[in-house]
Amino acid sequence: MxxxxxxxxxxxxxxxxxxxxxxxxxxxxxxxxxxxxxxxxxxxxxxxxxxxxxxxxxxxxxxxxxxxxxxxxxxxxxxxxxxxxxxxxxxxxxxxxxxxxxxxxxxxxxxxxxxxxxxxxxxxxxxxxxxxRPAAPTKPASGWSNRIVSIGVLAFAVAGAAMQYYRYTTGSSLVRAALDAENAENLKVLENVRLRAAQRSAAQFHSELERHIAGNVARRAGRAVPVQKDESVPSPAADASDEEGGGKKGPSHLVY
Known part of the structure; x- marks a missing residue:
């Protein structure tokens, strides 16, 4: 051993x-x-x-x-x-x-x-x-370095989130404003059409319809008789043509 x-x-x-x-x-x-x-x-x-x-x-x-x-x-x-x-x-x-x-x-x-x-x-x-030998004075760790790093990281994250929220809200506002403007224009056109249609009476509509029918019959018989148009009340065909055709006038009579 x-x-x-x-x-x-x-x-x-x-x-x-x-x-x-x-x-x-x-x-x-x-x-x-x-x-x-x-x-x-x-x-x-x-x-x-x-x-x-x-x-x-x-x-x-x-x-x-x-x-x-x-x-x-x-x-x-x-x-x-x-x-x-x-x-x-x-x-x-x-x-x-x-x-x-x-x-x-x-x-x-x-x-x-x-x-x-x-x-x-x-x-x-x-x-x-x-x-x-006297010992060197030691300073207890205060932890400020870790706190500063933590605060910096948190501030960076909050700033990034705020920027993303601002971009989202700004883009949404622009899109919403564009849609609202387009809808307002469409509502304005529809309101004008409704207003013009409301201005016609039933008798005016039937008389205008009879004139269009007479004109079509005359053209078929070789006798072109121009249809007299009532200037006081616009026709719905002309209104629709003016709105959809960008100012081009459509036909003012019905063809059978």
Whole structure:
């Protein structure tokens, strides 16, 4: 069964404890801005120089082994992206002027800074510059932008509806006026026809009819006798011809 992954803070605490509080950059002898390639190259150089196999006959092999282990631990911290970022973050907080000095009872030589009762996150939040930076004032959203957009859309819709209503009512009024004018003209013509018909009496109608019949009989017999027309009362045939023929006079007699 695989062991659960260890917490990065615990890994960093264990590594720094084995380095006796020394900086991994100082152990490898590289600057804090060193690239991963430069760190690996420096580790290979120190590993070749401090490898225990090359110091089998040394007077103190344990000291050489301890130096090699320190170099390897520093290399492991700096080549891990998580551990290096965590160390760089808290190293800045540790060097900050806001960090409280350690108590005299706990000040012992070579004591690691990252002891178990020290919370790096709490130290960073309490004593770093970012904890004292005033927050930018935030303005609550008033919603005016949404209201303006809604009012604009509503006004556009109302204006469009008003224009369509105006066009409809104007067109309907024009059509209705044209129809009313035409109907008025037709009613006027019909009223004139009725008025002229009412002016004739039954006797006048029969006498005019007899004259037309006599004229037709005379024309058939070869004797063209013109029909006398009563000028006082217009005939309905002439009236209808004048109205429908645009001023052209129709026949004033009946043909049988």
């Amino acid at each position: 695989a062991a659960p992954p260890q917490d990065p803070h615990a890994q960093l605490h264990s590594a720094l404890a084995s380095l006796s509080g020394s900086s991994p950059y100082a152990v490898l002898g590289v600057p804090e801005s060193a690239t991963p390639a430069a760190i690996k190259a420096r580790f290979r150089e120190l590993a070749l120089a401090l490898h225990p196999d090359r110091h089998m006959g040394a007077d103190d092999p344990a000291a050489v082994r301890a130096k090699f282990d320190r170099v390897k631990t520093a290399h492991d911290v700096l080549t891990s992206r998580t551990l290096r970022a965590l160390y760089d973050r808290h190293a800045v907080a540790a060097r900050s002027s806001f960090r409280p000095p350690p108590s005299q009872t706990a000040a012992r030589p070579a004591e690691p800074v990252w002891f178990t009762r020290f919370d790096p996150d709490a130290s960073y939040d309490r004593f770093s510059y970012y904890a004292y």
